Amino acid sequence: MIPLSQGPVPATADAVLVGGGINGLATAYELARRGLKNIVVIEQNYIGSGSTGRCGGGIRQQWTTAENIRLAQESVALYEKMSAELGYQVFFRQGGYLMITESEADLPALREAVALQNRCSVPTEFLQPAECLKIVPELDVSRLKGATFCPRDGTAYPFAVVWGYARACHRLGVKIFIRTAVRDILSDDGRVLGVETDRGRISAPVVVNCAGPWARHLAAKVGVELPNRQERHEIMVSESLKPFLDPMVISITNGIYFSQSLRGEIVGGIGDPHEPHWQDPADFDTRSQLRFAVRFARALIQLYPRAAEVRLMRQWAGLYDVTPDHRPILGGVPGLGGYYHICGFSGHGFMLGPVTGRRMAAQITTGHPDEIINSLSLSRFENGDLQTDAFVVG
């Protein structure tokens, strides 16, 4: 992996991907694997510096719409083989996801979700509170009303995943530029012509907008109006301890989630209903808040008392690129040939990026329509064809 931080960008390319996170790199890799030459990835900072490198690394199949479940299943299948495929250890470990609730009112929805997931052959099971102790013996189940558990969900190390993709891209001849900003997307007469960067212009017939929280701003350059807004979400790691926690624990009641990384740290976060929404990159503020540390500490101790004297090591914040229905926006737009976007993952880009990258690359190279991409196109917001998933947490 030799990301280029200096020197001019090439004058022409067959495809330019804007964003060096999981979406840009996975899509570049899949395009290159399908034989596309002269692919360029442009990253404004360093690889994984946006939302990918700030996420918790969870990958789950427990969703409440058949389409989300299907995408997640494909993603898990990809992650299971990813280390071997990329020749790079991404530390994908299937410790399962334990989704818990403290509210009786959630139970019918949980049972329905389990039934739907089982129909899609996801091996989720419904657990009574006491049964959770078999999976996480130290959990305080006194306030729990029920839980669901899928043993094949898991976590991976986000940086290893993007490094693995970057190395594989490099082997396939993809050029990755870091510390390079895309200033504009060039278009004329309904076709994309390339991008203007701070290191020069690249002419390209295909431009893929994988810029995460900056995707809305970039799309606006070619008149594409994305409904996305950006939210700060905070996360922390603890000191590193010997393994004690297998699954990711996630509460649909207060939005706390935590797991233990392969380095032994507790990695976790909690959503905050008071966080503002932004649409202008000038407003983005990813400074850490004390408020998060205190709220997370209280929620963690309540659920997992043994962590009371474990130490928080550091905290940071990242941005979710949130759409009105919390589902990604994929595909192109009518009347602007060669422009595509892969954005709006609403906090789930790391778990879905590899599979959406694969499907998008197939569509870009073959032109065959893809039913999932079609159903996730931008036009769904105009048609009012929205499905929302009940399990948007964190």
Next chain:
Amino acid sequence: MNDNRIILCRCEDVTLRDFRQAYAEGFTELESLKRYTGLGTGFCQGKGCLSEAVLELAVLRDADPAGIRLTNIRPPAEPLTFAQLAGLDIPEHPAQADTGEDQS
């Protein structure tokens, strides 16, 4: 010099050679070097190694150290237990209305 016996980050046992090799492998940004080698992620959170790492990176890049972006120095400056943190009042969110009650 035997750079394999010079410890750059003693929390995570990163030697000077590790740092140089990681740079040669393409981890040319301090943030990437930090994640790849583990440098500065231990108990001291970089107090013992960050400036040494920036100086070494400046040598590797043949650049002015003042121009190298340092890694984000995340709070807190020393590890704190969750019990200690839980004992603090929850600061009000700046965006919160002044009557806003926190539910968590």
Next chain:
Amino acid sequence: MAQNPAPAAGLPTVAITFDGETLNCRAGTSLAVALWDQGIRHLSHSHKFGRPRGVTCARGHCTNFLLRVDGVPNVRSCETPLHDGMVVATQDTGTFYGAPMQKMLALGSAWFPVGFYYKWFTRPATLSRFFLDRIRPMTGVGRLPDAARAARALPAAAEAAATPPQTDLGQFETIVVGAGPSGLRAAAECAGTTLLLDDHVAAGGQRLAALRELASCRDSHLGRFPTLAAALERLEAAVARLPAHDNVRFLGGARAIAGYHPDGVLVRRGSELMVARFKTLVWAAGALDTIGLFPGNDTPGLFGPRALYRLLTRDGLEVDGKHALIVGGGLDFWLSAALLAARGAAISLVVTEGGCQSEVAAAVDLKWALNTGLKLDEVRGNGQHMVQAVFVPRRNAPGPLGSHMHLEADLAVICGRGKPAYDIPYQLGADLALLPERGGFVPRALAASTTGDLELTLPGGARILYAGETLGHLPTDQVSR
């Protein structure tokens, strides 16, 4: 361990259990120093190469000397006061790679290049999974705290959450972090409500504590070291002026440990956390010890001067009859030497920085072993008790030169140029850069400035005022100002 000497008769002692063995230790010291006094210097391993680790910064900054104390893992023993009945255990004596690998690593890590775990055992997928299963138990340091500890901690935490204790120190016109010379000077100039914090319990900072300790010793020879005597006098005068400022609240033993926008500064005093807000923050937190980059720079027994002061004044480290090697120059070099000598240590000096003619003359008078023209090349550990420093001649140095010079000592103090403290201003939004001539991370604006103090305005309107050693090294030595 080598010995278990009973503390001198008449002094209070506490009994602790260390890996199942009962030790009688001097009361009033930190766990790390209690163990050092018992001859136990090397207790934990670095988790990758299995290098010996001992007390180093004495400030809880480093990963060295982590122990399981009363059922809690990774306790920084250099900051943990002893109490009677304390149960202490070493943890994870195995290392990341295991013992046989560690032997190979000691020869050189060529077998395990950096990041090898990303590149090896990836194919086929089944091998990758097998590798992950094997690697996971090797990671992490220390086991989860005991259930009994959680049971004790939780009611307290629940109570704290239900009726929060007074954790809000309030809003101040100015918060001054560090009550050393520049912090005291800044506090004296403040008109509005001011909170003055120092890590040390008494105003004046760590260096004043060391100077006072030196002055109180019978054979202090303070009169022979005019720079030390003058520094003591100046600091005492600054401290004496403090009570006259009744707008200044001094909080000793309190450390600023995080800067949050817009909440202010998080302050820790013992195990208690508090929040304080400010309009102006005076950043006078001083500097951090720099050991430097040389082979063996992680050898137990190597200290910086600030760590030495804490060990000698706060913890009462026993050095009587020990052999101390002091390397470097400047005020801290001479203070370390004089203090160690006054506490009964035999002194070897290697002066690597010039100046202080009168001090050099005093060292000659006192018959301290004195070497010049040398550069530190390597430090080797020798079992649990000795460090051996290897020096090479400096280029262009005057005087007769051999090839290498080996100096042995029980402890070595490296008085390098300290690194300015930087973390809280960074967290509050200050734009920092590494300026090599300043010795560390300082505000970028200093690149174009040779003046003393510096004022920065943060996004949001709050101000940070840099003062003293946090500005890094100045053209003129302002340390003792």
